[in-house]
Amino acid sequence: MDRGADEPWPTEIRVSDEGRLLTVTFDTGETFALASSYLRKMTPSVEAKRLSDAERESLVSGGRARITEVEAVGNYAIRPTFDDGHSTGIFSWVYLAELGRKAKRP
């Protein structure tokens, strides 16, 4: 089965601006520049599942949400570490693409 050929697959993941920006380039040619604070807010971590929007917002209110490290998770995701110590969010390729498309929409 040609599984997942239509699913997004990243070719490069780049952290820049001293950890404030994560740029994902997909093999479809799409490129998304995601602010680290946005990623921190949208973390798919289980601990953050029950947080309200306001609570998520408060996570990044101090402006401390830079990415210090990015670890690859198997074949399907990355696990960034933020400078506030958060590192349990596993961002799958699909989720990154979803976030990118959402952020692009006005």
Added chain:
Amino acid sequence: MVDEDAIMKALAGVPGPDGKTALPQSGAIGGLTQRDGKVYLSIAVEPARAAQLEPMRLAAEKALQATPGVVSALVTLTAERAPAAPVQPGAKHAHPPRPRTPESVAGVRNIIAIASGKGGVGKSTTAANLAVAMAKEGWRVGLLDADVFGPSAPRLFGLKDKPIVEKSFVVPLEAFGVKVISIGLLIEEEAPVVWRGPMVMSAITQLLREVAWGELDCLVVDMPPGTGDVQLTMAQSAPLAGAIIVSTPQDLALIDARRGVAMFDKVKIPVLGIIENMSYFICPHCGGRSDIFAHGGARHEAEKRGVPFLGEVPLDMAIRETSDDGRPIVAAEPDGAHAQSYRAIARSVMARLDGTPQRAAPKIVIG
């Protein structure tokens, strides 16, 4: 004890990784251990040059074997240092990104998982025979028994020795041309493993990362049944090239096999195919055939899921007996019918691994 000076003297005649400096002076010797005249030497090389440096490894092994007092010698190339990650100029805050692949498996071309949804379908026997079959086809093969609660590789491969530890890496044992490591080699056979999730995860990570696998064409991972901690840990800590699902043709087993396929889908690990085990039974007395678990179920399931069907293996006394004796049937009767079916499956898996290049991992750049 063989005199270490004598060993170094023997190695002085072998040029190191740069082709000029003799091995003892090259700084590449990672570790030297010996036991009862058996000498184990590891040489640290860049993973990318490992194939090219195979003659050096052989030369070192020959030199050691020729040393008086040495009964046998084993030289392995280890990737002690991963090539440095490209550092962006002006990077201040960023830590270097962690390597995607643990160093210990950096020399492994393909890691595949043998899984089943349900226990007792003969997954470990299949994994063992596949590994031996691949080795017979000329591949360098390792087998990692990840079934921490019911390790069976020591029995299947007839292994009793404890593996030695060299420079904080466990050296896998070798049987029938396959490098084997199992939690069962590290603990007593009767000792139960009573662990909670985090313990299991760290054990699996250790079996993967702290074993000197060296250069392999394929590392076969014998997974425990089900879709739990171990499966997830494997999927997350190693770039698996694919998974093979073993199932009996019985409906009950197939339901669970389906779960296995779905799980691998979730973590983007391609399913290389399904093997039908205990496919049918030929009566040794009358020669009549019985489809004990019904026959062909796995093939239908594979067709339905659009997953390749890799082959079927019958339920047979000989397979069971050789397994319990610690001589997988592919090794015990390499030309028998059963060995042939395993070898056909192995060839098809190998072709699939060679033919479908893994989608390249994204480059992670921190700068």
